[in-house]
Amino acid sequence: MGRRAGRARRARRTGLWSLAAVAAAAVALAAPATAGHAAVSGTGQARAGRAAGPVSAQPAPGTPHFPVSTPAVEQVRQLAQCGGVMYAVGSFTVVQQGSKTYTRDNAFSFDATAPFAMTAWDPDVDGAVNTIAFQPGQCADAYLGGKFSRVGTARATDLAEVSTTGTGALVGAFGHTADGQVETLAVYAGHVLAGGYFTSVNGSSADPYFASLNPATGKDDGFAALAISGHYAFPGAAQNATRVYNQQISHGGTLDLVEGDFTSAGGLPRRQIFMLDLASRPRATVTGWTSPLFDGSKGYPPGGDYYDCSTKEPFYIQAAAWSPDDAAVYLADTGYRPWNDKKRLPARGLCDAAVAFTARSSHPKLKWVNYTGCDSLYSVAADSSAAYFGGHERWSQNPDGCDKRGPGGIAAPGMEGLDPATGALLRNSSGAALYGRGRGLGADDMLLTAAGLWIASDNFDGTQTCGGVSGLAGLCFLPYPQV
Helix, strand or coil: CCCCCCCCCCCCCCCCCCHHHHHHHHHHCCCCCCCCCEECCCCCCCCCCCCCCCCCCCCCCCCCECCCCCCCCCEEEEEEEECCEEEEEEECCEEEECCEEEECCCEEEEECCCCCCECCCCCCECCEEEEEEEECCEEEEEEEEEECCEECCEECECEEEEECCCCCCECCCCCCEECCCEEEEEEECCEEEEEECCCCECCECCCCCEEEECCCCCCECCCCCCCCECCCCCCCCCCCCCEEEEEEECCCCCEEEEEEECCEECCEECCCEEEEECCCCCCCEECCCCCHHHHCCCCCCCCCCCCCCCCCCCCCEEEEEECCCCCEEEEEECCCCCCCCCCCCCCCCCCCEEEEEECCCCCCCEEEEEECCCCCEEEEEECCCCEEEEECCCEECCCCCCCCCCCCCEECCCEEEECCCCCCEEECCCCCECCCECCCCCCCEEEECCCEEEEECECHHHCCCECCECCCCCEEEEECCCC
16 A cells, blocks of 8 residues: 655656566666557456456546645545545545535545445544554554644644544544654554654654554554664755655565665665565564665666666655565656756656566566656556556656657556556557546555555646546546456
């Protein structure tokens, strides 16, 4: 499950290598080729309780949404399902469904199945909520992280546990104080894994930026003692702070991908992303999974890689997702262009791209890269039929264009579905992109459930369309086809 921004997204920029070019790509990422047409025929493998994919391009009607026009941009930053209820958190004040309007400050919930009725849950959080998590099978309480100081009338700083019954009162027994915003929460085997800008949480400064918390008390339990440190430094790089930004636990439940701004984790050199072994004892450990394509271990060209991107925001691997069998990892990247290769085309590096790596090796292999042509990607989810990417993108398969459609580029605004094996864009019978949505600031989260794909976004500049259907500002649901 993806994480969300701790602030409104900036419109930025973000494409494809044939498999024949992968060997060269692993060395220098220097010769991108355009992928072939990938016809969609509903041939994806069916999974338990799920029809054959990929998901429908036609959104389900009746889901809650934001008004098209609001005084400030409304944004959903993360979605989570627990039992039969869907939970949405972010930065917003009002939610619509049909003719009814609901006041909701930064968190709301609704039935996960049609007619998607809104619930009374309203924790009334006074600041942005970036992330929400549940203990498996326990839906009575939810953990919230973000940049806030109050839940209802109770004091809570950037971290809280709240009841999901009634309006959502603070659970006081769980510590609710962090000294910096919390960007991501996940739960594993009796541990609440929290990441963000904080250096102290609930009175402990033992594990800055990423800490494992006791699910009852919120105290640091020492399970994730990673000593995360460092930030990105290269010519012209803007100031950037150490932080953990996002995480995704594998389907098998024993591995965790962690993204952020750091240069060391678990005593090992790591940049942009690392993989955590949650099954190791007595503590979680950082695995050998990394690549010079993003960690810079081979240096810059010649002989190295274009591993640093935009000087304005040096952190660029915004989100990741696991393939259903945990054999592959998909990365959603921002970054515009490599700082040391700003003008040449075709594109190089992993900036503004959808990317796939193998996952079951301490030396992952690059499978493919699909460049958007200098537009950002913020979210990703995957099933056996497609890897779905969302962001602010305008094109897919566009390595030969930057802020314009280059030769071979295909219009794919707001989201794209890619072939998991090749990275080729999934297209309809007319050859156009199968999926599309209003770009806005960019789809900040994607959540796959047994029923289909939920997409979290915003109403920036009046954005409200998904799959060509209006009235879906902030939230869109693409169901699996019924068989």
